[in-house]
Amino acid sequence: MKGEILIKNAKLVDGRGEHGQADLLIGEGHILSLAGGDAPTVLDAAGRVLSPGFFDPHAHLREPGQEVKEDLKSGLTAAARGGYTDVVSMPNTSPVVDSPEVVRALKEKAARIGQARLHPAAALTQGQEGKVLSEARLLREAGAVMLTDDGRTNEDAGVLAQGLQYAASWGLLVSVHAEDAGLRRGGVMHEGEVSFRLGLPGNTGFAEAARIARDLEIVRYVVQGPGALSLEPGRSLLHVQHLSTRRGLELLRQAKQAGLPVSTEVGPHHLTLTDTHLESLNPIYKVAPPLRTQADVEALLKGLLDGTIDCIGTDHAPHTQDEKELDMLRAPFGIPNIEVCWPLLYTELVLKRGFPLPTLLERFTDGPRRLLGFPPIHLREGAEASLVLWSPADERPVEPHTFASKAKYSPWAGWVLRGWPALTLVEGRVVYAQTVQV
Amino acid sequence: MTFKSKLLNHEEVRRALTRIAHEVIEKNKGSEGLCFVGIHTRGISLARRLADLVEKFEGKRVPMGILDITLYRDDLTEIGLQPKVRETRIPFDLNGKAVVLVDDVLYTGRTARAALDALIDLGRPSRIYLAVLVDRGHRELPIRADFVGKNLPTARSEVVKVKTQEDDGEDAVELWEMEGA
Amino acid sequence: MSESATPTFPKHLLDFRDWSRPQVESLLETAQMMQEVLSRPVKKVPALTGFTVATVFFEPSTRTRLSFELAARRMSADVVSFASATSSTTKGETYKDTLRTLDQMGIDAYILRVDAAGVCHQAFGWLQKPIINAGDGWRAHPTQALLDAFTLREKLGSLEGKKIAIVGDILHSRVARSNAELLPMLGASVVACGPATLLPGHLIGASLTTNLKEALSEADAVMVLRLQKERMDKGLLPSLPEYIAGYQVTEERLRWAKPQAPLLHPGPMNRDVELEGSLADTPRSLVERQVANGQAVRMAVLYHLLVGKKS
Numbered sequence: 001m002k003g004e005i006l007i008k009n010a011k012l013v014d015g016r017g018e019h020g021q022a023d024l025l026i027g028e029g030h031i032l033s034l035a036g037g038d039a040p041t042v043l044d045a046a047g048r049v050l051s052p053g054f055f056d057p058h059a060h061l062r063e064p065g066q067e068v069k070e071d072l073k074s075g076l077t078a079a080a081r082g083g084y085t086d087v088v089s090m091p092n093t094s095p096v097v098d099s100p101e102v103v104r105a106l107k108e109k110a111a112r113i114g115q116a117r118l119h120p121a122a123a124l125t126q127g128q129e130g131k132v133l134s135e136a137r138l139l140r141e142a143g144a145v146m147l148t149d150d151g152r153t154n155e156d157a158g159v160l161a162q163g164l165q166y167a168a169s170w171g172l173l174v175s176v177h178a179e180d181a182g183l184r185r186g187g188v189m190h191e192g193e194v195s196f197r198l199g200l201p202g203n204t205g206f207a208e209a210a211r212i213a214r215d216l217e218i219v220r221y222v223v224q225g226p227g228a229l230s231l232e233p234g235r236s237l238l239h240v241q242h243l244s245t246r247r248g249l250e251l252l253r254q255a256k257q258a259g260l261p262v263s264t265e266v267g268p269h270h271l272t273l274t275d276t277h278l279e280s281l282n283p284i285y286k287v288a289p290p291l292r293t294q295a296d297v298e299a300l301l302k303g304l305l306d307g308t309i310d311c312i313g314t315d316h317a318p319h320t321q322d323e324k325e326l327d328m329l330r331a332p333f334g335i336p337n338i339e340v341c342w343p344l345l346y347t348e349l350v351l352k353r354g355f356p357l358p359t360l361l362e363r364f365t366d367g368p369r370r371l372l373g374f375p376p377i378h379l380r381e382g383a384e385a386s387l388v389l390w391s392p393a394d395e396r397p398v399e400p401h402t403f404a405s406k407a408k409y410s411p412w413a414g415w416v417l418r419g420w421p422a423l424t425l426v427e428g429r430v431v432y433a434q435t436v437q438v
Numbered sequence: 439m440t441f442k443s444k445l446l447n448h449e450e451v452r453r454a455l456t457r458i459a460h461e462v463i464e465k466n467k468g469s470e471g472l473c474f475v476g477i478h479t480r481g482i483s484l485a486r487r488l489a490d491l492v493e494k495f496e497g498k499r500v501p502m503g504i505l506d507i508t509l510y511r512d513d514l515t516e517i518g519l520q521p522k523v524r525e526t527r528i529p530f531d532l533n534g535k536a537v538v539l540v541d542d543v544l545y546t547g548r549t550a551r552a553a554l555d556a557l558i559d560l561g562r563p564s565r566i567y568l569a570v571l572v573d574r575g576h577r578e579l580p581i582r583a584d585f586v587g588k589n590l591p592t593a594r595s596e597v598v599k600v601k602t603q604e605d606d607g608e609d610a611v612e613l614w615e616m617e618g619a
Numbered sequence: 620m621s622e623s624a625t626p627t628f629p630k631h632l633l634d635f636r637d638w639s640r641p642q643v644e645s646l647l648e649t650a651q652m653m654q655e656v657l658s659r660p661v662k663k664v665p666a667l668t669g670f671t672v673a674t675v676f677f678e679p680s681t682r683t684r685l686s687f688e689l690a691a692r693r694m695s696a697d698v699v700s701f702a703s704a705t706s707s708t709t710k711g712e713t714y715k716d717t718l719r720t721l722d723q724m725g726i727d728a729y730i731l732r733v734d735a736a737g738v739c740h741q742a743f744g745w746l747q748k749p750i751i752n753a754g755d756g757w758r759a760h761p762t763q764a765l766l767d768a769f770t771l772r773e774k775l776g777s778l779e780g781k782k783i784a785i786v787g788d789i790l791h792s793r794v795a796r797s798n799a800e801l802l803p804m805l806g807a808s809v810v811a812c813g814p815a816t817l818l819p820g821h822l823i824g825a826s827l828t829t830n831l832k833e834a835l836s837e838a839d840a841v842m843v844l845r846l847q848k849e850r851m852d853k854g855l856l857p858s859l860p861e862y863i864a865g866y867q868v869t870e871e872r873l874r875w876a877k878p879q880a881p882l883l884h885p886g887p888m889n890r891d892v893e894l895e896g897s898l899a900d901t902p903r904s905l906v907e908r909q910v911a912n913g914q915a916v917r918m919a920v921l922y923h924l925l926v927g928k929k930s
Contacts, residue, residue: 196819199736199758199796281737325715327735329756509656509664509694514926520645521666521922523652526659559661 001037003027004428008036010045010389012379014052015362019379024050026385029427033381045389048422051361052377053085053116053386055368057146057265058175058241058313059338061087061118063106065094070318070406072106075338076115078316078405080432082339083364083388083421084116088372091123092151098123098134100142107143115431116424117386119372121146124163124174128152133163136170145372148175150241153211155181157218164222168229168237173263173372175239178215178248179289183207188328190275190290198278200328203290209247212240216255219262236263236371242315244270244289246299253308263371265313266300268341272348273411283324283331284411287317304363305355311367312345312360314338318407336407340398342390344412346419389423396420439597439614445590446611451571454587455484458569459491461585466536469496471564473532475503477541477553478524483604484571485540503528505539510552532561538585542600544570547581572611574598628923631750633739634759635800643765643804649919650769650912656693657915667696670925673721674700676732676753677714682886682910683753687730687762690917696925699726714738715745722746728925731755749924757791762920763885764797766913768805770905771840773912774881779806784834784876786868787844787893788817789827794844794885799824810834813844814865816855831866835875842883843868843894859892869895873903881905 003025012019012034023036061075070078072089079087089106091097097106103120110118122144126132128151136147147167154160154176167174184207189195191202219238223229231237243249243264255262269287274294277285285291303309317334324331337344342364349355366376377384395418400410424432446454466472469492476485482504489502506524514521539553550568557566569585574592588611592598597614601607628646629637656664672691674684684700691698701721714733721729728749731739736758743750754760768778775781783802789795789811799822802809809825811818812834818827828834835841850856873880882894882904890896899906 191820193821193823196821197796197823199756199793201757202820281740283737322713322715325741326713327733327741328737329735506655508652509666514666519927521649521652523655525655555665559663560659 001025001033003032003037003039004041005425005430006037006039006042007045007050007389008042010048010050013049013357013361014379015358015366015376016378017358026425026428029429030385031379031381031383034379043423047393048389048391050379050387050389052365052379053388053424053426054083054342054364055086055374056084056314056316056338057088057239057311057368057371058150058267059087059089059316060092060318060334061089062093062318064102068406069320069323072110072118073113073115074404074406075316075318076110076113076118078339078403079116080424080426081404081421083342083390083424084338085386085388085424085426085431086117086119086374087338088119088121088145090150091121091148092128096123096128097121098126098128100135100138103139103142103144114429115426117426119143119145121148121150121175123147124149124154124167125159130154130156130159133159133166136167136172140170140172144172146173146175146239148177148241150175150177153177153179153181157214160215161218161222164218164237165229168222168231171232171373173236173239175241176215177242178208178211178240179203180207180211180214183210187290188286189278190292192275192293194275194278198281200278203288205245205247205292205296208243208245208289209251212248212251215240216251216260216262219255219260223261231261234370235261235373236310237261238263239371240264242267242270242289242313243300243303243309244292244296246296249299249303249308253303256308263310264308265311265368266304266309267313267315268337268344269335269411271297271300271304272344277411281328283326283328284335284409286328286331286333287335288333301349301353301355305359309363310371312341312363313368314341316405318405320407321409324409335411336403336405337410339403339405340410340412340417342421343417343419344415346390346392347417351418385425385428387425388421390419390421392419394418394420394422439616442596442613442615444610444612445572445598446588448609451587451609451611454571455487456491458585458587459488459495462488462538462567462569463492463495465567465584469498469500471534471536472538473501473503473530473535474538474540475505475528475557477539477549478504478506480542480600480602480605481540483602484542485538488538488540488569501530503530505553505556507549507552507556510556511548512552513548526556528560532557532563535563536565536567537563538567538569540569542571543598544568544573544581544583544586545576545598547577547579550581551579571600572598630924631739631743632761632920632924633743633750633752634761634797635764635804640804643801646765646919646923647769647772647916649922650765650916653915653918653922654912656918663693663695665695666922667691667694667925670696670727671725672696672698672728672730672921673726674698674702674730674753675718675721676700676702678732678734678754680732680754683732686910686913687751687753687917690914691921693914694918694921696921699724714742718742718746722748727928728921749928751920751924754793756793757796758793759797759800760793761797761801762913762917763794764801765920766909766916767798767842767883767885768801769912769916770883770909771807771881772805773908774905775839777806778802781807781839782837783807783809783840783842784838785809785811785825785842785844786831786834786866787813788846788850789813789822789844790817790819791847791850792844795825796822798842810838812866814856814862817850831872832875835872838876838880840881840883841868841873841876845885845887846889846893848889863892867892867894868898870898873898879903883909886910
């Protein structure tokens with residue numbers, strides 16, 4: 001059999017489990033064979049693992065309008081280096097992504113860039129102002145995969161209810177930044193022992209839980225109230241972004257057990273860092289929702305394992321170095337992480353804590369794809385060749401100056417990680433190769 | 439530190455101070471306008487004794503003050519040193535006075551230099567003399583004493599300890615050797 | 620020389636996290652020494668000749684800046700001052716830019732007052748020079764706590780086993796936070812008291828209560844904090860009369876404390892708001908001693924952070 005790329009001796013692991021070693025023949029954008037064949041490009045992947053490409057349901061690529069922080073090219077290149085083949089970009093840009101024209105323009109530009117594929121999320125309400133719903137049907141037609149007012153909180157419960165009903169009628173998922181704006185009281189870090197000692201305004205974890213509790217009742221209203229929608233079974237209606245608290249997790253677990261169509265994600269920072277990192281008073285750790293406590297981290301890990309948490313969403317949120325060197329009150333919220341997310345969680349969760357590798361992979365691949373209605377990519381003949389080859393043995397420190405992202409700083413700078421992506425393929429095309437072995 | 443020898447005993451200290459008192463009176467042509475300022479710690483005891491001796495010889499009390507020079511030193515270089523600032527008390531007007539600064543030992547000259555600065559901050563004496571019980575040499579600054587109880591050539595590894603009745607329970611000058619020198 | 624060896628000191632005074640009890644004791648002892656200098660007819664010594672100290676205040680504060688500048692001058696340091704009523708960031712310049720610019724002018728140490736917790740820590744990272752925190756947001760005001768400790772010891776002797784009550788807006792108070800760090804280090808127990816909305820959920824070094832009687836009961840000293848009137852605008856307090864009814868320190872309420880327990884206030888005072896106005900003029904008020912001691916304490920801080928730092 002003839003193909004374009006032959007990846008020999010790769011260990012296959014996907015969200016279903018480990019599938020031994022194989023010689024993958026890739027051609028016409030697909031996996032042609034697991035039993036080798038002929039190809040002009042042959043890579044020896046001995047000692048490396050081949051997995052489906054990662055899918056990020058939550059990243060801030062800052063285009064249009066904030067290209068000083070990040071743009072499609074730097075962001076999607078960073079994603080490809082991080083092993084991502086697909087990225088959902090958040091619409092809280094300048095202007096807000098709330099029109100089909102902008103969605104189309106972003107998709108076209110991303111296609112020309114030819115790195116990771118872009119799936120724009122569009123605003124739930126026009127201008128993300130929380131008042132008038134955006135054009136869900138036209139946005140979907142243009143390529144939007146999700147509606148969200150992320151970056152802002154949906155303070156008007158009525159508008160959110162209408163938004164859920166309307167988006168669902170056009171098959172679009174709505175995701176929410178679940179924090180009660182009043183309860184978080186301008187906090188710049190987790191409210192607790194550390195914030196009280198540091199004299200920084202705290203944002204209580206209950207601001208998240210309270211908002212999730214409210215939103216779950218809104219979902220209940222939408223699916224159980226009068227004129228309730230009938231949803232495609234298994235599809236989520238409301239997606240809670242960047243879950244950070246134990247209590248929020250408990251609420252979502254109960255809701256899922258009760259059969260509510262909800263889903264959630266967690267970011268790498270909420271799994272590996274806590275509010276004690278703020279002891280350094282370095283705004284590099286300033287993020288919303290804030291870094292919580294170790295008890296929250298433990299709960300989130302359990303939730304990630306038992307499936308209460310559907311997927312890893314990076315919430316990659318680049319800002320300029322100057323902005324992040326403002327003080328704790330003025331520096332913007334956000335941590336850039338898309339390039340380190342996989343090696344970070346592979347090292348910290350799988351290697352250090354025994355988290356099952358296939359489960360973690362599921363949360364990077366099948367989980368987010370299922371959420372957004374994309375078919376899963378599993379390593380078998382005929383599957384789409386959007387893949388990542390990564391190195392479980394390749395150990396090196398996080399060196400922010402080497403990032404493709406414009407945000408060349410990282411709270412994990414200097415952390416020694418394993419699992420670095422070596423090769424990322426999008427539909428059989430190499431978009432990132434750490435070292436070219438021909 | 440190890441003790442090496444006693445250089446002056448009680449009687450020799452007494453004789454040296456007596457001689458200095460006489461020399462001061464002679465140089466100043468009496469006790470008019472004269473005052474003594476002792477530098478912490480043993481300079482104070484010595485200054486008080488010189489004032490007493492001048493009173494005994496001249497029948498008139500001359501004023502006496504005490505001076506702390508800690509924060510005037512130019513060798514406040516070691517971070518972590520606890521400064522021991524003590525009282526500075528000059529209960530009289532320095533202007534136009536002939537001041538005899540009194541210290542126990544003259545060595546590098548840095549204490550005397552600091553004392554001059556501290557004194558000049560407080561007024562404008564007509565002249566300043568320096569009186570020391572022991573001059574052990576090794577000057578690092580162009581400073582000399584006007585009145586010296588005893589000149590003692592020493593090595594840098596040696597330490598000269600002046601003891602006074604008031605501060606130490608006995609009058610003596612001792613020579614010690616620094617450890618490891 | 621009669622100096623005795625003491626612990627080496629941190630390179631900055633940002634808060635007390637890097638300070639040990641022996642270091643603090645030594646610093647307070649030096650402050651005692653500085654009192655001697657301040658009692659002299661010429662209140663000036665050449666210990667910091669050749670040093671240039673900058674006071675950089677991004678928040679208005681006349682008295683703290685004056686106290687620091689006098690302290691530096693009495694040690695013969697050159698003093699330059701940069702004051703910006705509005706934060707420089709509103710003019711588009713960041714703290715980092717402002718400090719880096721100043722740093723080109725040959726400054727040896729910075730005394731910094733800012734509205735945001737942590738800027739002093741950041742500044743040390745940027746400049747790698749001695750930084751003295753003169754108040755950063757709600758976080759810390761370490762020289763205020765040092766002068767409070769110094770004043771309390773002057774009055775009470777050792778603070779071992781002493782109960783110090785702090786009354787007022789604890790949540791937003793850098794003075795309360797620094798005292799809660801420092802006073803327990805010196806053996807005291809601290810009780811912080813204020814309205815529920817102005818108390819943090821937790822404060823290391825202090826026990827918290829909304830009950831004024833409980834706080835003042837058997838207290839050896841009472842520290843009253845200034846009530847920022849803008850708290851009313853944020854909805855944290857219903858009204859001034861409401862605060863006064865619950866938390867004003869009055870002569871009558873002071874009877875709950877030990878007889879003649881001294882009264883401290885970091886200033887500036889709102890007479891008849893946080894405390895009964897006439898109390899400030901009674902002998903039990905140490906407010907004026909605090910101001911006087913502030914200078915000696917700041918001289919001691921400058922001494923320990925700077926002397927010997929010049930290469």
